[in-house]
Amino acid sequence: MYHPRPLYFGLVRTRHSKRAGLFQSSVPKLNLTQSRFIWLEFPARVLCFCKPRTMLFNALALCVLCYAGIVQGGGPGGVAGEFHSHDVANENRAQQWLNEYNTRAQVEYYNSVSASWNYNTNLTTENKEKSLAAATVEAAFDNEAAENASTFAWQNFTDQNLLRQFRKVSDIGSAALAKIDPDKYKQLNQILADMEEIYSKGKICKVDGTCLSLEPGITRLLAKSRDYDELLWAWVAWRDATGKKMKAQYAQFAGLANEAARANHYADAGAYWRSWYDTDDFRQQLERLYDELKPLYLNLHAYVKRKLKTVYGAEKFPSTGHIPAHLLGNMWAQSWINLNEIMQPFPGKPSVDITPTLKAKNYTVRQLFNISEEFFTSLGLFPMPDLFWEKSMLTKPTDGREVVCHASAWDFYNQKDFRIKMCTDITMEDLVTIHHEMGHIQYYLQYRNLSVLYRGGANPGFHEAVGDVLALSVTTPKHLKEIGLLDKVENDYESDINFLMSQALDKISFLPFGYLMDQWRWGVFDGTTPMNKYNTDWWKLRCKYQGVSPPVKRTEDDFDPGAKYHIPGNTPYIRYFVSQVVQLQFHSSLCKAANHTGPLYKCDIYRSAAAGKLLSDMLKLGSSKPWPYALEKITGSRDMNASAIIEYFLPLIDWLKEQNRGQTITWDDACPDLNVPSSTMNPVSAASRILHSNFCVIVLLILYYIPVQLFTLLKV
Numbered sequence: 001m002y003h004p005r006p007l008y009f010g011l012v013r014t015r016h017s018k019r020a021g022l023f024q025s026s027v028p029k030l031n032l033t034q035s036r037f038i039w040l041e042f043p044a045r046v047l048c049f050c051k052p053r054t055m056l057f058n059a060l061a062l063c064v065l066c067y068a069g070i071v072q073g074g075g076p077g078g079v080a081g082e083f084h085s086h087d088v089a090n091e092n093r094a095q096q097w098l099n100e101y102n103t104r105a106q107v108e109y110y111n112s113v114s115a116s117w118n119y120n121t122n123l124t125t126e127n128k129e130k131s132l133a134a135a136t137v138e139a140a141f142d143n144e145a146a147e148n149a150s151t152f153a154w155q156n157f158t159d160q161n162l163l164r165q166f167r168k169v170s171d172i173g174s175a176a177l178a179k180i181d182p183d184k185y186k187q188l189n190q191i192l193a194d195m196e197e198i199y200s201k202g203k204i205c206k207v208d209g210t211c212l213s214l215e216p217g218i219t220r221l222l223a224k225s226r227d228y229d230e231l232l233w234a235w236v237a238w239r240d241a242t243g244k245k246m247k248a249q250y251a252q253f254a255g256l257a258n259e260a261a262r263a264n265h266y267a268d269a270g271a272y273w274r275s276w277y278d279t280d281d282f283r284q285q286l287e288r289l290y291d292e293l294k295p296l297y298l299n300l301h302a303y304v305k306r307k308l309k310t311v312y313g314a315e316k317f318p319s320t321g322h323i324p325a326h327l328l329g330n331m332w333a334q335s336w337i338n339l340n341e342i343m344q345p346f347p348g349k350p351s352v353d354i355t356p357t358l359k360a361k362n363y364t365v366r367q368l369f370n371i372s373e374e375f376f377t378s379l380g381l382f383p384m385p386d387l388f389w390e391k392s393m394l395t396k397p398t399d400g401r402e403v404v405c406h407a408s409a410w411d412f413y414n415q416k417d418f419r420i421k422m423c424t425d426i427t428m429e430d431l432v433t434i435h436h437e438m439g440h441i442q443y444y445l446q447y448r449n450l451s452v453l454y455r456g457g458a459n460p461g462f463h464e465a466v467g468d469v470l471a472l473s474v475t476t477p478k479h480l481k482e483i484g485l486l487d488k489v490e491n492d493y494e495s496d497i498n499f500l501m502s503q504a505l506d507k508i509s510f511l512p513f514g515y516l517m518d519q520w521r522w523g524v525f526d527g528t529t530p531m532n533k534y535n536t537d538w539w540k541l542r543c544k545y546q547g548v549s550p551p552v553k554r555t556e557d558d559f560d561p562g563a564k565y566h567i568p569g570n571t572p573y574i575r576y577f578v579s580q581v582v583q584l585q586f587h588s589s590l591c592k593a594a595n596h597t598g599p600l601y602k603c604d605i606y607r608s609a610a611a612g613k614l615l616s617d618m619l620k621l622g623s624s625k626p627w628p629y630a631l632e633k634i635t636g637s638r639d640m641n642a643s644a645i646i647e648y649f650l651p652l653i654d655w656l657k658e659q660n661r662g663q664t665i666t667w668d669d670a671c672p673d674l675n676v677p678s679s680t681m682n683p684v685s686a687a688s689r690i691l692h693s694n695f696c697v698i699v700l701l702i703l704y705y706i707p708v709q710l711f712t713l714l715k716v
Contacts, residue, residue, distance in 0.1 A: 091157055091158070091162055095162060097148070097149075098162070098453075102452050109412075109452065110412050111134075112137075113410060113413060114412065117421075120404040121401070121403050123200055123201065123401070123404070131189075135185075135186075136182070136185065136186060138175065139175035139177075139185055142172040143178060145169055146170050146171075146172045152166065154170075164624070169453055171264060172264065173264065174257070175260075180263055181259075188256040192253060192568070194246075195246045195250065195568035196569055199246075199562070199563075199565060199569070200405070202238065204233075204238055204240075213405075214405065215396065215405035215425075216423065216425045218234055218331065219331070222234060222235075222329060226311060232551050234331075235326035238331060242563045243559040243560050243562025243563035244562070245562075246562045247531070250567070253570075269525040270518070271525075273572045273574075276459060276460060277459050278627060285640060286577065286578075290577075292642040293508075293646075296653055297508055297512060299659075300508050300509065300656060301323070301547050301665070303656055303660060304323070304328075318549055318674075320670070320671070320672040321547065321664065322547055322671070323549070324550075325548040325550060325551060328509075331563070333548045336505040337429060337502065337509075340353055340505055343501055344502075345494070346494040346495075346497065346498055349490060349495050350486070351498070352475070352498065352502050353428055358426050368434055369394060369438070371434075372431075372434045372474075375435070381442055382442060384438070385416060385418060385445075387417050388418055388420070388441065391417065393420070393422070394420065395423060403421075406569070408420070409437045409438075409441050411444040411448075415448045418441045418444050428475075432468075432474070432475065435467045435468070435471040435474055439465075439466035439467020440467065442466060442467070442619065446616060446620045447622030450620075456622060457623060458618075458621060458625065458627035460578070461574075461576070464579035465579040465583035468583045469583045469586045469590065470605075472583070472584075472603075473587075473605050476603070477499060478604050479606055493651075496602075497652060500601055503649070512546040512547075513542075514574070514576040515574070516545045517564070518573045520537060520538055520561060521572075521573075523537060535558050535560055539560070543668075544669045547667045549671050549672050550674065580645070581641075581645065584644035586634055587603065587644065588647070589614065590634075591605060591611070593613075595608075615634065618630050
């Protein structure tokens, strides 16, 4: 996950700082623009407003200042000269204003991201309060910049680059709420801080007093355990420890988020999020892509369900065709890669899971990051800056600090400070995550010299795709052998199917989850999912699209969406679905640039300067162009399509169809009717269940034996 300037919480932008000589004591010259505003031009070229309370005061002030010779004609940007009405559309002066904005914004944003980083890497009350205060300052800066920009008639600009930047600086997100109601803005940030803290500090405890946090404890348990009841306990306990505690807060947040969106002239917060994709038919495009990929997911789901029944017993599975959500190796059933050992089509072949090799060779976290960096540099891309290695948090701290472990990449907006925050484990899954996060850093490095307004992905999905594109090469058996993590590569059909299965368990399994997360949130924002249906509608979507069901009865006392980081963390999620599509489109084009021949799934672009240049040319655009332009730059097409995914997985698609021949591969849209309340679940292992059963037998024997003996004695 990349960490852009958050939508609502966590950034400090110090307004009117007196550091670095931003203010000097000399008397300013005033420059008039419109009757409502007087601009102040300081020698340090920092701009601000005054608002005269009345038109009379405005007129009197103008007369006095003109007589005194202090006022000179001019407009936004502090450019002196005779005032003319057409000057507000002067594009040269608008560019000067943008230059000043960019200089100041880099200072403001560096301070703001620093405060957010400090809180995320040390969850103390003091750091939270600093972040909350910083959010208010951030909003003030955003509002000031947008208001300054509004004095230009930028909608009439002929320079499309200027027009695009002014549109971006005028669209200020939640900061608009601070202008309307500062108290509500503070409340919004407080709610988000509290929800993220609940999630990040969540722990579950066994009956013996052993407590587990999500990373790495619960994650390892879900990945390795095949004890049905132990998995069920962890699944329920995590939701009780996190989501269940924040439902009311989330409802408050949704209302405030909508108020902020409407202040920016959007119908609701969901409409605001979708606006980032610059496409009127965005939802229709998503639905088309999902429909194209659905047959592949259906066949994978049917195969996985059949295999899991052999492990847990068919009686554990509902007749509706769903898979119980706690059995898929992941807390949210979003990736099934941890089931690879069970799902491997041809068990006799070498496994592509290199986790045992990494541990056997005593790989360190730093070595995993070095593997990733070396792949980027082999393409002619940038190495990680020294500050990256100095300041990143690559492992979970051992000094007692509570931190947000969820992996993320950070841009500090000073063109040299970029960091990753991650509680890394020595696994193949985390090696792929490292490439994902380092992909964000590479994107930052590539567009760091653009205007601050353009330092973002062509759309959010592009940012998520970059590292995953490289991971498609890194995880090929050919590449793993080349870097010494796989002993041999067997080029035969069975090995290929095994490899494609492992890829599908990670990527294809994710598609419906990536699609439905924001379908749920958009429903919350537009009112079709009210608070009294939060959990019901969440499971409607999961049962319908994902084919997974809750393993125990869920009610509106629960809030299962909140058990996923991106809900309390307020990170839009449809970007990950978009990423899964475009990354294969990128991969196909990069493989052609690398002169790859053969199946797409065997392509490794390692050490291809041509592929690196093609990727770099797209990354350098940042968000300076609409995303179809950026997509065309690398793929030659302006449309997202699923053809590359289907090409990549085609041998597996055919194999799965054959395996599922004559089988029902669909499920009911509705969730199964469950009557087992979650409150009955206790953290029991197989051993403790046996002990519990024996204890019950002993109790029954005692209850039987004592009355019999008493009766015998009395009879005697």
